[in-house]
Amino acid sequence: MIKAGILGYGNLGRGVEAAIKKNGDIELCAVYTRRDPASLTIATEGVPVKSVADLDGGEEDIDVLIICGGSATDLPEMTPKYAALYNVIDSFDTHANIPVHFENVDKAAKSAGKAGIISCGWDPGMFSLNRLYMSAILPDGKDYTFWGKGVSQGHSDAVRRIDGVLDARQYTIPVPSALEKVRNGENPELTTREKHTRECFVVAEDGADLERIENEIKTMPNYFSDYDTTVHFISAEEMKRDHSGLPHGGSVIYSGETSDGVNHVIEYSLKLDSNPEFTGSVIVAYARALARLNAEGKTGAMTVFDIAPAYLSSKSGEELRAHSL
Amino acid sequence: MIKAGILGYGNLGRGVEAAIKKNGDIELCAVYTRRDPASLTIATEGVPVKSVADLDGGEEDIDVLIICGGSATDLPEMTPKYAALYNVIDSFDTHANIPVHFENVDKAAKSAGKAGIISCGWDPGMFSLNRLYMSAILPDGKDYTFWGKGVSQGHSDAVRRIDGVLDARQYTIPVPSALEKVRNGENPELTTREKHTRECFVVAEDGADLERIENEIKTMPNYFSDYDTTVHFISAEEMKRDHSGLPHGGSVIYSGETSDGVNHVIEYSLKLDSNPEFTGSVIVAYARALARLNAEGKTGAMTVFDIAPAYLSSKSGEELRAHSL
Numbered sequence: 001m002i003k004a005g006i007l008g009y010g011n012l013g014r015g016v017e018a019a020i021k022k023n024g025d026i027e028l029c030a031v032y033t034r035r036d037p038a039s040l041t042i043a044t045e046g047v048p049v050k051s052v053a054d055l056d057g058g059e060e061d062i063d064v065l066i067i068c069g070g071s072a073t074d075l076p077e078m079t080p081k082y083a084a085l086y087n088v089i090d091s092f093d094t095h096a097n098i099p100v101h102f103e104n105v106d107k108a109a110k111s112a113g114k115a116g117i118i119s120c121g122w123d124p125g126m127f128s129l130n131r132l133y134m135s136a137i138l139p140d141g142k143d144y145t146f147w148g149k150g151v152s153q154g155h156s157d158a159v160r161r162i163d164g165v166l167d168a169r170q171y172t173i174p175v176p177s178a179l180e181k182v183r184n185g186e187n188p189e190l191t192t193r194e195k196h197t198r199e200c201f202v203v204a205e206d207g208a209d210l211e212r213i214e215n216e217i218k219t220m221p222n223y224f225s226d227y228d229t230t231v232h233f234i235s236a237e238e239m240k241r242d243h244s245g246l247p248h249g250g251s252v253i254y255s256g257e258t259s260d261g262v263n264h265v266i267e268y269s270l271k272l273d274s275n276p277e278f279t280g281s282v283i284v285a286y287a288r289a290l291a292r293l294n295a296e297g298k299t300g301a302m303t304v305f306d307i308a309p310a311y312l313s314s315k316s317g318e319e320l321r322a323h324s325l
Numbered sequence: 326m327i328k329a330g331i332l333g334y335g336n337l338g339r340g341v342e343a344a345i346k347k348n349g350d351i352e353l354c355a356v357y358t359r360r361d362p363a364s365l366t367i368a369t370e371g372v373p374v375k376s377v378a379d380l381d382g383g384e385e386d387i388d389v390l391i392i393c394g395g396s397a398t399d400l401p402e403m404t405p406k407y408a409a410l411y412n413v414i415d416s417f418d419t420h421a422n423i424p425v426h427f428e429n430v431d432k433a434a435k436s437a438g439k440a441g442i443i444s445c446g447w448d449p450g451m452f453s454l455n456r457l458y459m460s461a462i463l464p465d466g467k468d469y470t471f472w473g474k475g476v477s478q479g480h481s482d483a484v485r486r487i488d489g490v491l492d493a494r495q496y497t498i499p500v501p502s503a504l505e506k507v508r509n510g511e512n513p514e515l516t517t518r519e520k521h522t523r524e525c526f527v528v529a530e531d532g533a534d535l536e537r538i539e540n541e542i543k544t545m546p547n548y549f550s551d552y553d554t555t556v557h558f559i560s561a562e563e564m565k566r567d568h569s570g571l572p573h574g575g576s577v578i579y580s581g582e583t584s585d586g587v588n589h590v591i592e593y594s595l596k597l598d599s600n601p602e603f604t605g606s607v608i609v610a611y612a613r614a615l616a617r618l619n620a621e622g623k624t625g626a627m628t629v630f631d632i633a634p635a636y637l638s639s640k641s642g643e644e645l646r647a648h649s650l
Contacts, residue, residue, distance in 0.1 A: 022465045136637035259343045259602060288461075303650055308631050314461075325444055
């Protein structure tokens with residue numbers, strides 16, 4: 001059994017917990033929290049909730065620490081810190097800062113004889129992996145990534161910060177005609193606006209100026225101004241009834257030539273009922289690989305690019321060759 | 326530069342040759358043939374065509390030998406034989422015999438300090454890889470593989486062997502309603518007949534009994550009797566004009582739950598203008614990995630399951646993390 005600990009019990013922490021239950025060879029040993037442990041009830045019976053401070057001595061009996069803190073601010077601190085004490089895995093997704101984060105985790109892990117995997121999930125993660133496989137197989141080609149239909153938590157939060165907004169949910173939606181062109185191997189040049197639309201469902205305060213809110217959303221730089229955005233005002237009841245899930249998904253589509261006029265299209269697509277449960281499932285499979293690789297003597301930082309697929313599976317090489325190849 | 330040799334110059338050998346031209350770090354050094362080398366003209370100028378016998382001493386200056394013989398009868402002999410002399414890669418696809426073939430190549434390669442990759446292509450190959458990733462991430466789920474629309478060379482050959490048939494092309498076609506159910510996460514139980522249909526284009530001899538030919542096709546055991554098959558008789562000119570390509574493709578679709586009623590669908594799909602050129606492209610990316618791994622000291626047999634994705638790419642780890650993750 002691989003012994004796992006979860007640090008942080010938000011959406012992702014609960015997703016990881018759900019994923020661990022589906023894997024017979026991985027055992028959840030503890031959830032670590034910055035909150036008062038007594039205030040937290042988790043979904044797995046008999047598993048202790050501990051203080052994050054308990055991790056500090058490096059003496060917790062776990063093979064892998066799955067770090068489920070916030071990506072932007074928590075992970076750059078947490079992952080290198082705990083990489084000096086445990087094998088660690090995170091879902092760091094600030095693309096521009098990945099090289100620095102990798103270096104920090106690598107240095108900490110190597111000096112402690114530990115291993116770490118960063119930026120694990122579906123994007124970065126499975127989408128990255130597919131971009132790599134596709135471009136390695138067809139070097140003369142081009143990749144496209146579409147996200148959605150799904151809830152973007154960052155964009156939902158941005159709308160919630162507008163004055164007069166009580167709650168909000170933002171869906172990112174690929175433009176069907178753009179998807180179609182890419183799938184047909186037409187290799188179109190697409191602007192941001194041509195690839196995705198954004199749809200917002202907003203619960204406003206009584207008497208709020210809806211026109212102002214809609215305008216503030218649609219003109220918000222970075223988040224909305226480059227997109228065609230639709231805004232719907234709904235009641236708190238409708239929000240709860242129709243928009244309480246966190247579905248997501250998307251596609252990586254690659255089109256490439258092997259000789260003049262001979263084209264190939266490769267597509268990898270996800271339709272996810274729950275973004276955090278799927279992300280958690282990817283992380284748990286890589287946590288298995290991480291524990292195995294460190295047991296074999298591997299130290300330092302890795303990404304999904306560095307890990308042979310067989311390490312993710314609970315099956316042996318013989319079984320995989322006989323039944324999956 | 327990685328120095329590659331191609332053994333066998335049929336459809337696949339030519340596909341590998343086309344793929345090598347798209348990769349700046351891999352050089353075709355020679356094509357080896359069982360035919361008279363003087364009788365063969367290849368597409369790459371300045372590259373020698375040699376006799377297969379030239380390989381026997383193990384003294385050819387190549388990093389990788391790409392073996393493009395026939396899968397059923399040639400590869401079980403050829404790949405272990407040359408694994409004792411060179412790093413080798415093949416596309417062996419007789420699923421039931423993969424374990425034995427792996428053992429034979431492993432033994433030969435290990436004793437010579439060489440490495441080998443077997444069963445590389447898209448199925449087995451990229452489809453297998455996706456089945457592994459999908460089932461490792463979502464262990465509580467089910468995979469479906471659909472092939473087509475595309476030309477099955479084995480089925481085309483089977484029709485050609487019928488008395489009175491001059492030429493034939495067989496297309497394997499997924500049943501749209503079955504695909505739809507699987508994509509919707511319905512996890513249907515599907516019979517062979519419910520998954521694929523078969524469509525044959527046949528050029529018959531003048532005066533041949535078309536009804537008998539059609540009946541022999543439709544009732545042929547293993548190949549056609551379990552499928553709904555359509556037969557069209559066409560002229561040799563129509564065959565040449567409309568059916569001279571070798572397009573293929575297909576989808577691996579996986580549906581799995583992470584908790585009660587929370588379902589996820591993952592799909593990997595290929596639409597290929599040329600089956601041999603795409604298969605050749607997969608093989609060439611893995612040939613790069615093979616040369617690198619052996620240079621690092623790795624010996625013995627491997628499959629796509631055993632190779633970390635980064636080895637396939639001509640880019641460095643830093644570049645991949647900065648731009649593809």
